[in-house]
Amino acid sequence: MKRIFCSLFAFVVLCVGSLASASYTNILRVGLAYSSTAVSVANLINSSGFSIGVMNDTTFTGSQSTSETTLKITYANNTYLVQGLSGQTIYSVSGENIAVRPISGTTTYDGYNYYGDFVFKAESSGKLTVINYVNIEDYVKGVLPYEMSASWPIEALKAQAVCARSFAxxxxxxxxxxxxxLCNTTNCQVYHGTERADSNSNDAVDQTKGQILMADGKLATGYFFSSSGGATENNENVWGGTPISYLRGVKDIYEDASASSYNVWSVTLTADQITSKLKSAGYSIGTVADVKVTKRTEMDNVNEVTVTDTSGKSVTIKNGSVRTVFGLNSIRYTINGSSILTGSSGSGGLWVNDSQITDSGLYAIGAGGNKAYIGSVSGKTALTGSGKQTISISSSNDSGNVNVASGSYVFSGTGWGHSVGMSQYGARSMANMGFSYSDILKFYYTGITISQM
Ligand SMILES: [Zn+2]
Known part of the structure; x- marks a missing residue:
């Protein structure tokens, strides 16, 4: 009933058009233990004591108060049991989700301190799901320092706080x-109560209290990543799907990629490693003979990589897979290198298919280790024409086996992460240059507004 009223209220406000604010819940339910991490026993510690009762929606109703500072919650025979430190029964209830509210302050659970209430739900295994019902501002104070170093400039932290709130x-x-x-891991956002919160990150949350990203009249999800390396990217060029208005690629004129050593990177993969990575990702490909960037986006990020094998078959890797399939840091890179051509030895020399000849530096190796270069490399054998052709390997060993040798490819790039939304290193650079959190968010999220939730 409460939710219907809130939705209706938001609708009326929007129709009247007098306020830009939306209406969202202040209380988040964050899972601290569930499924494989569900617990048999949950211990809560709070020096002020507790009220114990039930939670309906987000409304707590207390049935009993206790000055006991340590509670032990268990579930057996369809009954939730709350015991004190010495094992005495304080409360028990059947068939309802049990809720515990501290009288004041934070409560220690599993070594971390949390604001808000705790709800326990018995799973079919008999173990307990543990849920922290927490005010969204306290939640954002908890997650912010796990997403961005609390030592970073306040305007960057404020931008991240608005993102975290919107994400939640x-x-x-x-x-x-x-x-x-939300769960408390990287699957959603890392949250361990007040563990890492400090005055700098808390200030960033307080100074943006209740602020969220909006686009086209709706909540906008604040996707972010570490470093653009020069440009962010349209969501559809990374994740596929429909273009989202506020997730447009921007040339990142502010980020200083060299500010962190890992934002400039280089990875060398042998042809065999590339073959193996492609097969792991489900692609059907033989021994790799060539790897090329075949399409870039308007932002000059890599959008397609085509890999050709020694039989001339090729596969094209698209969108964000150009990063993930090869295990690279970003989608912003160049590829240099070559495979050593492999072919079948035949009458009069080594046979290769001319569709394999894609680079002037390619060469084959005979069993004796002698190289026969193909193409226009100075002083080496050149091939022309079409179809299967023969090259001679100038050794006595050319009629034997041909080594299937691997070449290698160097992927050299900048940036770290998926490239959609806000660059955190870019936010830091902008903050250091004197830009506000609003400037930062509006630079990375096209056409957004910052609204009060
Ligand atoms: Zn999750």
């Missing part, structure tokens, strides 16, 4: 099957 609201009910919104 955009993922309500993500873990509905277990009765909560």
């Amino acid at each position: 609201l955009g993922n309500l009910n993500k873990h509905k099957a277990y009765g909560f919104d």
Whole structure:
């Protein structure tokens, strides 16, 4: 009933057009233990004591208060049991989700301190799902320092805080099957209560209290990543699917990629390693003979890589797979290198198919280790014409086996991460240059507004 009212209220406000604010819940349900991490016993510690009762939607109703500072919650025979430190029964209830609210302050659970309430739900295994019902501002204070170093400039932290808040609201009910919104791992956002919060990160949350990203009248999800290396990218060029208005690639004129050593990178892969990575990703390909960037985006990021094998067959890797399939840091790179051509030895020399001849530096190796270069390399054998052709390997060993030798490819790039949305290193650079968090968000998210939730 409450949700219907909120939705209706938001609708009326938008129709009247007098306010730009939307209406969202202030309370998030964050899963701290569930499924494989569900617990048999949950211990809560709070020096002020607790109220114990039930939670309906996000409304807590207390049935009993206790000054006991340590509670032990278990479930057996369809009954939730709350015991004190010495094992005495404080409360028990059947068939309902049990909720515990501290009288004040933070509560210690599993070594971390949390604001808010705790709800326990028995799973079919008999173990307990543990859920922290927490105000969204306290939640954002918890996650912010796990996403960006709290030592970074305040305007960058404020931009990240608005992203984190928007992300949370955009993922309500993500873990509905277990009765909560967000989990506490990188699957959603890392959250261990107040563990890493400090005055700098808390200030960033307080100074942006309730602020979220909006685009086209709707909540915008604040996707972010570490470093653009020069340009961010359109969402559809990375994840496929429909273009999203605020996730447009931008030339990143602010980020200083060299600010972090890992933002400039180089990876060398042998032809065999590339073959293996492609096969692991489900592509059907033989021994790799050539690897090339065959399409770039308007932002000059890599959009397609074509890999050709020694039989002339090729596969084209597209979108974000150009990073993930090869295990690279970003989609912004060049490829240099060559494979050593392999062919079949035949009468009079080594046979290769001319479709394999894609680079002037390619060469074959005979069993004696002698190289026969193909193409226009000075002083080496040149091939012309079409179809299968013969080259001679100038050794006595050319009629034997041909080594299937691997070449190698050097992927040299800048940036780190998926490239969609805000670059965190870019946000840091902009903040250091004097830009505000609003400037930062509007630079990385095309056409967004910052609204009060
Ligand atoms: Zn999750």
